[in-house]
């Protein structure tokens with residue numbers, strides 16, 4: 001089907017969506033204010049709202065790439081009160097700051113488990129916190145490792161049946177589709193394109209990409225695993 005290209009949402013639409021949405025938790029605002037000057041990349045607010053909605057009935061979440069815990073907090077606020085999140089990031093300075101903001105937001109101790117190691121090392125070490133099964137996996141760390149994270153989730157038996165796999169930055173500012181040129185030998189673009197094509201052609205997933213922020217891949221797992 002041909003897309004209707006006569007209209008695409010612009011900044012005014014996005015501002016209206018924001019003005020019509022519920023006010024954000026002050027801790028989320030504090031993270032936004034701290035992340036920008038520190039040059040810490042976090043998901044945009046619209047993506048945060050989507051993550052929060054997706055987390056609504058997902059009790060066991062795993063996240064790869066915590067940073068200041070912004071996406072973690074959106075998901076924790078959307079989850080049922082007894083939901084848990086395991087989030088992985090080797091940068092302990094960032095993740096210590098994240099803990100303070102989660103506390104400010106009133107997230108109960110014990111709901112969020114932090115793993116302070118590179119994700120592939122932690123998965124390979126069979127860290128019990130990462131055993132799963134998980135109902136939602138959010139991937140937002142090293143872009144050229146997305147495929148390897150996915151292997152750990154699928155072949156590693158860490159996804160419950162019906163689990164969602166969500167990954168940020170998959171359009172990579174237009175370089176993945178080619179709408180904007182990538183530099184010669186840009187291995188991140190090549191890796192992200194291969195990751196997207198692999199997930200979207202894998203019959204065990206029902207998958208698409210939301211053109212939101214820098215591109216959000218959304219894939220429902222139909223493979224093996226326990227029911228959600």
Ligand SMILES: C[S@@+](CC[C@H](N)C(=O)[O-])C[C@H]1O[C@@H](n2cnc3c(N)ncnc32)[C@H](O)[C@@H]1O
Nearest residue numbers: 042043065066067070071089091118119140141
């Ligand atoms: C884009 S930021 C995450 C942002 C966060 N998801 C948010 O939206 O609030 C990527 C994070 O991945 C972390 N990272 C880098 N290498 C990693 C690895 N091998 N495994 C897990 N995390 C890694 C970085 O320290 C950084 O904090």
